[in-house]
Amino acid sequence: MGEGRRETWTTEEFGSSHTGAVGVLLADGTVPDPAYFDSGSGPGGQAVSQWSVYDGRWAHVPRAAALRTVCSCGWAGPEHRLDWEVMEGQGLDLDDGGEDQADACLKDWDGHTEQVEATTIPLPETVTTLLERLEEEIDKLTRTSPVAAVRAARRLEVTAERGRLLDGPRHRQRPRHRTGRRRSRAQRGRCAEVDGPPRPLEPIPLTPPQAAGVTPARVYVVDR
Template sequence: MGEGRRETWTTEEFGTSHAGAVGVLLADGTVPGPVYFDSASGSGGEAVAQWSVYDGRSTRVSRAAALRAVCSCGWAGPEYRLDWDLIGKADLDAAAEDQADACERDWDEHTGHVEARAVPLPETVTMLLERLEEEIDRLTKTAPVAAVRAARRLEVACPVPQARAAPTSTGQRRCRIGEPAPTGSLCSSSTATPPTPTVSKTYSNKHAGKWNGRWSQDGTVC
């Protein structure tokens, strides 16, 4: 798996264990590596893996033949072929928006299946967690520092067991139990800002469009 900046999707519950993105396939069925953009300062290039940069309009940029949803767990969705006769000279991010949206829906369905297969929590635990979320949300508004401390106490009191995952046949690793929580989630203490209320999904650079050299979220090519 190569690395490059691109838009990713995560859920509050699964975090980076099931981070999704729009993946690219070339005409021969292979996955392209990231595209490197030269820095204006000359200090080094920028590696980008956003699907919309693969328009083949530069000698160093491959042309995408299909898009598909991919997940950090190794799952991949169905392929959506790109009709370049129809796309013509249009910007790929606009011309293939429907295919990219279909990829996101496929990933939504994938995470729904993952959640359905997850071990159910006892009702008493579910009620306690909901009450805890409500209290931390209240603290976030009235006493932000106390909210951060409460999240840290929760992290210390309820450590998540670690498990080493076996690699797949392609060399990609499977989901790892106890992946670091995404920034701003209930159990994250990696930032100085207080936790935010639980939401169903979080995004990085949603609908960012063409690469402009200013994205801040790192992603990986699956």
């Protein structure tokens, strides 16, 4: 999936084995290399693969012709073509004009991970019921005693790790109920500025129970 920094998506169950991102295709169908930007103050710099930098404004960065989902497992989604004539006519840069295509890529990745989930062995109904009840109780603790909620989450984490070591990875299941959303434009920030290199994107902070792996969530982060 490239070495440059960019926004990525993961699920708590599959983790890095199914890390998704918006990929870029050029007009000839090839995948561009990460764009490199000098730091401007001394040695060093950063390589960036965020889709919104591929707008052709820098001589060393080509212009994207389409966006598509890419996954660390090797899967790639369908192409979503970019209409540069429309974007330029409306005075939009790629970050604004390509947002619908980027959102479509996220939906494609959601569908991909759901298909992966469908191939796993389902949990017994009794276990599912117990887990759902446990999640509800921890949610209540989050409101009344956050510290106790974190402790409970940690106990669950230890129990899950013990089960993984005893039974092997074949028994680990994807959570049935997933929450979360793609970050808004205000949260994502702008990856590219006309007069300088991209500003870093900041990850969404998670509340303690979610961070401890109790409430299923999709986590959107930026590779560093």
